[in-house]
Structure formats: structure tokens, C-alpha cells
Amino acid sequence: MTGQSKKVERGEGEYKMAEVKSLKQDKLRGIFLFENTDHTYLNTLRRIITNRVPVMAIDEVKFMENGSAMYDEQIALRLGLVSLTTDLESYFVRDKCKCKGEGCARCTLDLTLNKAGPCTVYASDLKSKDPAVKPMFPNTPITKLLEGQTLKFEAKAILGTGKVHAKFVPGLMFYTSVPKFKVKDAKEAKKLVEESNKVLESDGKKLALSDYSKTDFALSLVEDHPDAVEVEMSSTDYVVTIESWGQLSVKELMSRAIEVLDEELDELEAEIKDLK
């Protein structure tokens, strides 16, 4: 996962390869250190992650029976927001599918639900025709039914992008630039390190952050000791957090985003060539 477009040759001009280090990996969250890059590239990646990477979500609901206290529209909205595990290999975006937007098995997934009260209807009650696409968080409550109330519907899930609706947003990315500290007064700096509760580390000459997730805390501490150190925010190194909402893994999300960026750059290149 490097930050270059595939057509740029290594070592050409001033170009430097971006380096990515993984700092922490959870199930649905990854924290990375990006070096030799800039905020323009990272912001492009961020916008592509929220707007351009397609994921599955319920888009159409046909109610046969709804006895619950919620209106059909309310339930449909809640169903749309349920995140479905997405298999990007076996589904196509509707507009690019062979059926030309009519809906077929390659672009549309049918889900059904049939429940009678008294009970809470959970996302796990949704019956999906494809075992690979199911609710990521099965304990999500959709609605509650009392004695004698029933809920019965058929739903269609499609691939879509965050540009169209927030339910298709696959995750969130945010980043902060890495602070570099220059010691101005050794005595004051020592005090600062002692106060920082091990967030700042010092080897006598240099001061560094031990935990990048506590950058804000360290900066506010430095503000209280203006004579101790000078802070410069790096313009090439960034700590990047990527969170997935469950449809795709962090790795898939990132590589898909880079693929989308490559495609769009190719498209731009072709358009420019046509210009006279």
C-alpha cells in the first residue's frame, strides 16, 4: 500500500515513495503511520473512502404486514442503515451490471423477514439468500412487536456509494500530522516529560511521543510550558486512523480506495489526452 499511482517510475524526479507502518490493528480499526506523503494525498484517500467505495445496503423494502408502532418508512430507514458484510467480488454496481439497472442476481440480493410478537426484531432475523451477505452486527434492534403484532416484508439490497446515501458509507478515516519537538530549555523540558505521564519520552537531548493516539494531550501540555520546547508539525508524516463500519475489512477498504483512485486518475488521463 504505497502512495503512488501505478504509472510513476520509482526514482523519477523529486518523487519519494511513501512508507506505511501499521501501529495498531483491531478488528474494525487500523492505525497507520504514513511517512513521505502529504495531506493532499491523504485527504483524497479519505474522501474516496467515504464517498466512492461501494458497499451493500438495503435499498428497497416491500411491506406485506407491519403491525409495529413504527411507520413503514421508519423501519425501511433503519434497515438501510444496518451494515451488511459485503463481498465485492460477486456483486456489481447496478449501473455497470449487464441487466442495465433492472436488477438481477448479479447486482441485487433478496432478504426476507417474518416475525410475530411479542418480541424484539433483530437484524439477525433477516433471512438472506446469500450466506456471504448478512448483518455484521446481528444484535441490532430493528423494532419491537407487542402481542398480536406482526412484521413481514421483502427487501432488496444493492451495492452503492456514500455519494448517493449515507447508508452506503463503508467507514471513516481521519489523520493528524506528527509533531516534532525541539528542546529550548533542558530543565523545563525535563519537567514537561515528568508531567506527561509517559506520553512524552526523552533521551536527554530529544523529545518524542511514545503514543501517537495521545498527540492532542501532548500538544496541550506543551502549550502550558511555552519555554520548554518548540513544536513543529510535520508536513510529510501523518498518523492515520481508518475505521470500518463492518461491511469491509480495513485492509479491503484501503486497497479498494486506492484502486478507485487509480481508476479515476486513468479516466482523467484519457480525458486530457482527448483535449486539443
Add this chain to the structure above:
Amino acid sequence: MIQRQEQRGRNRTGEEKMLVPIRCFSCGKPIAHLWEELHARMAKGEDRQKVMDSLGLDRYCCRAQFLGHIDMIEDIAKFKKN
């Protein structure tokens, strides 16, 4: 405070109180599946702050969804006209 909110029928963000929102209004994180666990653990005497931390509700936008919400669907459902 809770009493007054119930009389108004709306929560602090002005939403009609039904069931906990599926996703956080601000950041989009799916949160509804955490609601029942939060309350089950709080009923056992665990501290709300600690449970929220352990559930991964890091940002205050997501935490606010839970702090300002009361489930009213069971009371509202009694008055449903069929």
C-alpha cells in the same frame, strides 16, 4: 429530568423517542447493537463510563447518542391503531 423528557415525548436532540438509532448521527458508526449490552451491564452495577469505553465508543458524538436516548417504543406501541 427523565420524567420531563418523557412528558415531552422527545429526547434532547429533538428526535421522536422510539428505539435507539442504528448509527451515530455525526460519524455514522453503527451503535444500536451496543445499547442492550450497555444497559445489561449497567444493571449489574458497572459504571456507565467504563462500559462505554470497553464497548469502543471513543468519540463523544457516539456517546451522546446513548446519553440522550430513552426507549419509548413499548409505551407508544400500546396506542397503535390497527
